[in-house]
Amino acid sequence: MVEHLTDYRLVSEVEPELAGLLIKGLRAAGEGELADQVSQLRYHGRCECDSDSCRSFYTAPRTDGAYGPGHRNITLDVGDTHMVVVDVVEADIVFAEFI
Template sequence: MMTPDEPPLLGSRWPILTAQIVAALRDDGENGLAEQVAALRVLRMCECDDDFCQSFYTQPPPDGAYGPDHRNVAPDPSWPGMLILDVVRDVIMFVEVLYRPPLD
């Protein structure tokens, strides 16, 4: 059970998006990352104010760049648009959701 201070799980906030991310990661052979998705929490939305961006942090944002252990994973999503995950030491830190119909 979630306490009032805990950020929502991705799956409870956006179940369709959650399933789409898992499917895209599995299709891309990123099974380890796909297994993390059910436990991801939406800590904070991106603050860029771009109308095409619905990205969010799943871990606290870094002070500056993520560093040498960072990689981008860009599986092909099932929607028109882009999905890019910022991954550090095989942990999903940030989920970029770009040019996608509004999340609701």
């Protein structure tokens, strides 16, 4: 079955707690525009690593290889529950790491 973009559920439905942490962390980091994006992000599947504690997930279609020159990482301080890093390409959040 082919998945269409609209078939992906909102991150705020799949992982409401983590979406809340993203918004809080991005705002605290001065990334208000990215924080505003979180409510519209769609869940593109979880990280495929084997770690039990990893709750990382994709927020854009997966790409093979590197993200390219427009890519940056933002480490967020959300307290002691998770280590959170968001991957941003140009102006879009593409992956959220919850380690």
